[in-house]
Amino acid sequence: MATVGQLTAGVAHEINNPLGFILGNLDCASDYIQDMINLLNLYRQTFPQPGEKIEEEMEAIELDYLLEDLPKTIDSMKQGTERIAEISKSMRTFSRGDTIAKVPFNIHEGIDSTLLILKHRLKANENRPEIQVRKNYGNLPEINCYPGQLNQVFMNLIANAIDAIDESNFGKTFTEIKSAPNQISITTEIDNAKQQAIIRIEDNGKGISESVKQKIFEHLFTTKGVGKGTGNGLSISRQIVVEKHEGKITCTSELGTGTEFVISLPNN
Ligand SMILES: Nc1ncnc2c1ncn2[C@@H]1O[C@H](COP(=O)(O)OP(=O)(O)OP(=O)(O)O)[C@@H](O)[C@H]1O
Ligand SMILES: [Mg+2]
Structure with missing residues (x-):
């Protein structure tokens, strides 16, 4: 990385x-x-x-x-x-050098730079209209973290959301997709009582079955074809959030409806 x-x-x-x-x-x-x-x-x-x-x-x-x-x-x-x-x-914001110690970082800047880098994957193509990205940014202070690594997490989660959306589009026409648009919502908020930042990344893609959900954070677990996925994204993201930042990452999902990942990061 x-x-x-x-x-x-x-x-x-x-x-x-x-x-x-x-x-x-x-x-x-x-x-x-x-x-x-x-x-x-x-x-x-x-x-x-x-x-x-x-x-x-x-x-x-x-x-x-x-x-x-x-x-x-x-x-x-x-x-x-x-x-x-x-x-x-x-x-440059995205790849801000990995710092030895945590530094204060504007999480929204990190998410925005990730979205811009992924823009080519979000925009319309011959199979579907543009994926709509809804940002509901709360009033987050700067969070002490390793910015380069957190951006990597945002990149993994948003790229997974796009993959899940593209897979859910399979077999649907452009017009069908347009009437029930592909969407990714990104919400941030601060939990003052617990002094932690909460980041939710939600998609209306294909969703995850219960049995697959048990394994998604495992190293090298993937449901994607050769050349499409290596099964690294979520295990690295879990490591960055839990081990490097003493935070939490959880997933709720319903097959056929969509998926939400929630990250909580202590601000210390
Ligand atoms: N938003 C999502 N919607 C549906 N399934 C998901 C989502 N995010 C992850 N998954 C499932 O979890 C699996 C593991 O994800 P992970 O990011 O670790 O690996 P990958 O995306 O398959 O490959 P890589 O990220 O290394 O390119 C995926 O193969 C997919 O089945
Ligand atoms: Mg992935």
Whole structure:
């Protein structure tokens, strides 16, 4: 798991430099283009009859449309680049180096960066609409924890929820799924009396049978095909929550309806 974190941090770091100069140059380019557009407009006002050759060329390149569209084109490039910057930032938050001691951490930031990294799996595809993610974030203080490891737990639980949802969609049409949408709910709250944070991750996927539920936290237990699951996710998550953080992780599920994982973390 350390290697996943290192790889993520490394990729994010490498992306940042070229991203910086694309963003910087786009700003410059957009100023230059605006200057040229202004100059061109000035020419057109000053010389309303530029002659046949120029008029023909203006028509051929659809100048009026071009002038209107060019700034929009640059804008959408900027948006795309800013989006990459946002993803790269999330990757760095996500892979925040494993600290030797616990540090105060904003759990919501961790969940959000995990969701962004998993965005490609949540978005619509040819078989189903986008999976809806509902966030009900409570008023959590920063929690003393090992951030990199907790993010790993969020990643495992949300990835499992997506798998369970995709499996529940099997045999259903796009329209059927749309009318009973795929959903993941993430709820956080603070239990002041016990000084602990509670995080619930709930899905309306295929659910877990009683007999499978007995084994889900076992090392290498999986119901997924070769290449799809290794059976590591929940056993590692249990280890991180229970052994590293002295917390609890529990699962309630109903076959065919959905599953909820609840994590409670003492804030000490
Ligand atoms: N949200 C869920 N809904 C339904 N079944 C689940 C859910 N989460 C876990 N499971 C069941 O628990 C099993 C173990 O999960 P775990 O995350 O440990 O392994 P995996 O997802 O199969 O593989 P890996 O996480 O290593 O890629 C899964 O194979 C699946 O059967
Ligand atoms: Mg898993």
